[in-house]
Amino acid sequence: MSLPADFYARPVLEVARDLIGCVVEHRGVSGVIVETEAYHESEPACHAFVGVTARTRTLFGEPGLAYVYRSYGIHALLNAVCEPAGVGAAVLIRALEPLSGIEEMRLRRGREGRHLRDRDLCSGPGKLTQALGVELSENGTSLLDGPIAIRAGEEGDRDDVIGEDGGDGQVAAGDGGGTQGQLVGQSAVVAGTRIGITKAVELRWRFCAAGNPYVSRPWPPVS
DNA sequence: CATGGGATTGACT
DNA sequence: GTCAATCCCATGC
Numbered sequence: 528m529s530l531p532a533d534f535y536a537r538p539v540l541e542v543a544r545d546l547i548g549c550v551v552e553h554r555g556v557s558g559v560i561v562e563t564e565a566y567h568e569s570e571p572a573c574h575a576f577v578g579v580t581a582r583t584r585t586l587f588g589e590p591g592l593a594y595v596y597r598s599y600g601i602h603a604l605l606n607a608v609c610e611p612a613g614v615g616a617a618v619l620i621r622a623l624e625p626l627s628g629i630e631e632m633r634l635r636r637g638r639e640g641r642h643l644r645d646r647d648l649c650s651g652p653g654k655l656t657q658a659l660g661v662e663l664s665e666n667g668t669s670l671l672d673g674p675i676a677i678r679a680g681e682e683g684d685r686d687d688v689i690g691e692d693g694g695d696g697q698v699a700a701g702d703g704g705g706t707q708g709q710l711v712g713q714s715a716v717v718a719g720t721r722i723g724i725t726k727a728v729e730l731r732w733r734f735c736a737a738g739n740p741y742v743s744r745p746w747p748p749v750s
Numbered sequence: 751c752a753t754g755g756g757a758t759t760g761a762c763t
Numbered sequence: 764g765t766c767a768a769t770c771c772c773a774t775g776c
Contacts, residue, residue: 580772580773581772581773596771597769597770597771599768599769599770600768600769601768601769601770
């Protein structure tokens with residue numbers, strides 16, 4: 528069962544957090560979402576910041592649509608459109624923990640895929656679309672009953688978010704740094720700053736499964 | 751119509 | 764650590 532439209536028709540930050548632990552399936556392979564980022568029309572890092580254009584049309588569409596666009600002229604990046612229709616917002620899927628069809632993922636990752644560890648197959652937004660076989664032409668398709676499916680994970684509630692704070696941008700002081708890798712079941716989620724953007728860099732709108740080795744980059748940063 | 755800048759990755763020094 | 768690849772489209776003249 529795919530997640531319903533109501534799931535996506537909520538504030539994009541909630542959806543981004545709740546998608547951690549959910550499962551994406553496409554063309555015979557699947558993986559658990561371990562990293563997401565939220566984007567909203569109210570902040571300049573979001574494509575929808577400029578309003579409705581040919582490029583951003585999907586972003587302003589129905590919640591539960593797939594927004595797929597080309598990044599750096601090379602990669603396809605996969606997003607889930609959120610909030611009510613008319614509001615430009617989406618969650619970028621940034622990393623997966625491969626679940627099924629791993630050999631197929633290796634093939635789709637090309638020559639190099641054969642030599643990769645499982646943890647490197649989907650550890651980035653461009654890598655996972657290649658491993659899943661997601662293409663630009665799937666922009667605007669439905670995540671509810673289209674070619675790309677997202678369903679709830681096996682785990683139950685995952686309400687506790689580590690690292691959220693009063694909004695002053697400080698990282699919650701890492702409890703000595705040594706316990707970051709301790710999993711509290713699968714439910715712990717850490718919030719941090721988004722990657723690869725130049726605007727609104729201070730917003731901590733990135734969410735990762737705490738201590739999960741399949742994320743694109745660790746949080747907190749290893750400086 | 752010309753230009754510039756990416757929500758990245760992999761190869762290379 | 765640096766850097767090129769590559770293309771869509773928003774912006775400005």
